Amino acid sequence: MTRFRASAPASRRFPSRCSTSSSCGAGRSTASARASTSWPSSPISTSSCWSTRRPELLMRILLLLCNTAAFLALWCAGCATDAPEPYLPEDVGQTVEGPGLVSRGAHLYMKYCQPCHGAEGKGDGPAADVLDTPPRDLTAGQFKFRSTPMGSSPTAGDLYRVIALGVPGTEMPAWGDRLGEQEMWSIAAYVQTLEPGFGDEATRPKPEAVIDIPAPPELGADAVASGQKLFGQFGCTSCHGEDGRGGGPSAADLEDYTGRPIAPPDFSTGVYKSGPRPRDLYRTIATGVSGVPMPGYAGALKPDQIWQVVAYIRSLRQERGVFDYLLATDPGRL
Known part of the structure; x- marks a missing residue:
């Protein structure tokens, strides 16, 4: 017209x-x-x-x-459902070998990882200041999601898994559908060279120390009820709250290893930073989260009990509408 x-x-x-x-x-x-x-x-x-x-x-x-x-x-x-799983190693040794693996990983790191994590892996890349969640300092030895005991370095498989799955609820993307297996192994091998603890015999991950994740038992209503009792009995409510939404009495005082205030996750979203699978939650409960006040419970809970806590946490998920995401004031907890 x-x-x-x-x-x-x-x-x-x-x-x-x-x-x-x-x-x-x-x-x-x-x-x-x-x-x-x-x-x-x-x-x-x-x-x-x-x-x-x-x-x-x-x-x-x-x-x-x-x-x-x-x-x-x-x-x-x-955002809150189980995504298709890329290849994920579960039982791997402490090293990944191959000709030119580290040098190729360095090239890929500078292309894909450096903008956030920085050229030296210190979390000070050019995009770091605009991110809601500060990028991980890969040289500090504080890797959150590991299959190794607290205080130990992660295995190459742990690094590969985080690269492939990303960290849901943060700006760390999942590279499993963008990079090939060899490319992700290369990046994992290079990241290991940035972490001083990997070269230290005392903190280097040992294959025999990698946590074993047994097959889950029947996780029905009884398992959920037992998990809820354990959730309160072992002090999880002090940070995560009675309803699992992260509003416990200690939540306001939590800090990470740098002194930065942090908030416990809101389990009602169904978004778990350690990964979308039940076994990812099991691993985190068993080994704890380095750099934050989340201890590991492998020595305090039996495997069946850890699975019961997993069942209870996953039962807390609530369906979210589109406006819950669009109007969220703290998207990092959604």
């Missing part, structure tokens, strides 16, 4: 084809159309051409809005 200037002569106010076209339903002569037509009050013409096209335009806008809403709903739902 053409927009007209106020200085346009009367003969140019409306194109003659709109006045005489049968599709407009006018059926009038050009002269009679000009005589009976007044100057529109807005730049959009209110002629019958607009009347016939308006429903189609409104329908297109409605379909666009519906498609956008559907996309957002599916995307947000995917």
Whole structure:
């Protein structure tokens, strides 16, 4: 539809084809159309051409809005569901060998990881200041998600798993669907060279120390009830709260190893930073989380009891609507 200037002569106010076209339903002569037509009050013409096209335009806008809403709903739902699993090593040694593995990993690290983690792995990359979650300092030896005891360095398999799955709820993406297995092994091998503890015999991960994750027992309603009791009995509620939403009495005073205030996760979201699978939760409960006040319970709980706590935590998940994600004030806890 053409927009007209106020200085346009009367003969140019409306194109003659709109006045005489049968599709407009006018059926009038050009002269009679000009005589009976007044100057529109807005730049959009209110002629019958607009009347016939308006429903189609409104329908297109409605379909666009519906498609956008559907996309957002599916995307947000995917944030709290189990994603397709890439290849993930579970039982690997402390090293990964191969010709040129570290040098290739250094090249890939500078391409994909350096913008956040920095050229030297200190978490000071050019994008670090704009991220809600500070990037991990890979030289500090404080790797959160490990299959090794507290105070030990992670295995190459632990690093590979974090690279492949990312860290849900943070800006650390999952590279499992973007990089090949050899590329992720290369990055893992290079990251090990950044961590001084890996070269220290006292903290170097030993294959025999890697936690064994047994197959889960039946995790029904009884397991959930038992897990809830253990959750309170072993002090989990002091940080995570009675409802598992991270509002426990100690939550406001929590800090990481750098002194930065941190918040416990909200289990009702169904988003777990250690990974989407039940075994990822089991591993974190058993080994603890380095650099934060989350201890490991492998020596305090039996394997079946850890699985019961896993069952209870996963039972706390609540469905979230699209507006819960769009209006969240703390997206890192969603």
